[in-house]
Every structure is written in C-alpha cells, then in structure tokens.
Amino acid sequence: MPSVLIVGASRGIGLEFVRQYRADGWTVLATHRDEAGSAKLKALGASAIRVDVLHPDDLTRLGNELGAVRLDVAVVNAGVYGTRTTSLRQPSAADEFDAVMRTNVRAAMLLTPILADKLATPGGTLAFLSSRLGSIAQTTAFNGALYRVSKAAQNMVARLAHNEFGAKGLRVLSFHP
Secondary structure, X not given: OOXXXXXXXXXXXXXXXXXHHHHOOOEEEEEEOOHHHHHHHHHOOOEEEEOOOOOHHHHHHHHHHHOOOOEOEEEEOOOOOXXXXXXXXXXXXXXXXXXXXXXHHHHHHHHHHHHHHHEOOXXXXXXXXXXXXXXXOOOOOOOOHHHHHHHHHHHHHHHHHHHHHHHHOOEEEEEOO
C-alpha cells in the first residue's frame, strides 16, 4: 500500500488531500497543530502527528518519529497568507512578516532534507503546495505582496531540492492548486 505524509493537513486543502488519498487506499500520515485537527484526521483514518512548523524542534521530532518509514509522497502544504494588501508596502508588523516567511519558506527549507531522507528513491515525490501568485513572470498586481514573495521563495526551495535530490531519483515539484 503506498504511503503519503501531508504536512499541514487538518483543514482546507491539506484535509482534502487526506480524504482523497485515503479514498484511494493510501496509508496517510498527517500533521496537525491541535487536538481538534488530530480528531479530524483520525476520523478519516489517517495517522495524526502533532507538528507546528514554526518550531524547528517539532520538525526534527517529525523526522525521528517517522524513523525507518519509507514514503512514496510527501506534501508540504502548511502555509499562511498574512494580511491582504493591494499595494507594495511593509507588513504592518514584524511578527506578521516572520510568521509568513517562517511558515512558507523556513519550514520548507528545514523539512526538505528530513523528507528527502524518508522518501523512497527512485520514484518518491516531494511536493510543495505553492501558488501562481509566487510566479515572478506572471506577476501583474500588488495584492498579497508578502504572500507572493514567500511563495516565490518557496518555489526556489523546490528548485534547489530538485537540483540536490533529483539525480537520486526523487521527483520534486511545486504546484498551484
């Protein structure tokens, strides 16, 4: 039975990934930040793992908890948008900037080597949930500037992961839902 880890799975797109992978018969490991998220994941038949991507120790612990598990797919879905803006301006607070960049970029950077080590190669897939808002070439508006910048940086993380792990047979992709 194939296996998938979904990081950031207790609501939204991540929760839908859990539903669809389970419906297809996959073994699903899924991360959450609170007990309500854990209950939702367990109700769908997923193995729930408590992880807050803002805490590097949680990411290290995730790698340790996975142990010798071999994954077929890992999806880095955890992300935040931040304040909705319509111009290029400074985030209203440094805390907001830190939260968006640490969630969308730093977590992806820290998770990449941990997950690459757990993915079956050749043929394993490391997927980053991005957004076309992170495309430099397609940018025509100012809305969501901080989110756009963070997703452009996350896309670079995916590209660097491809460069480092692709030769070993690991597929790395960044996709817009």
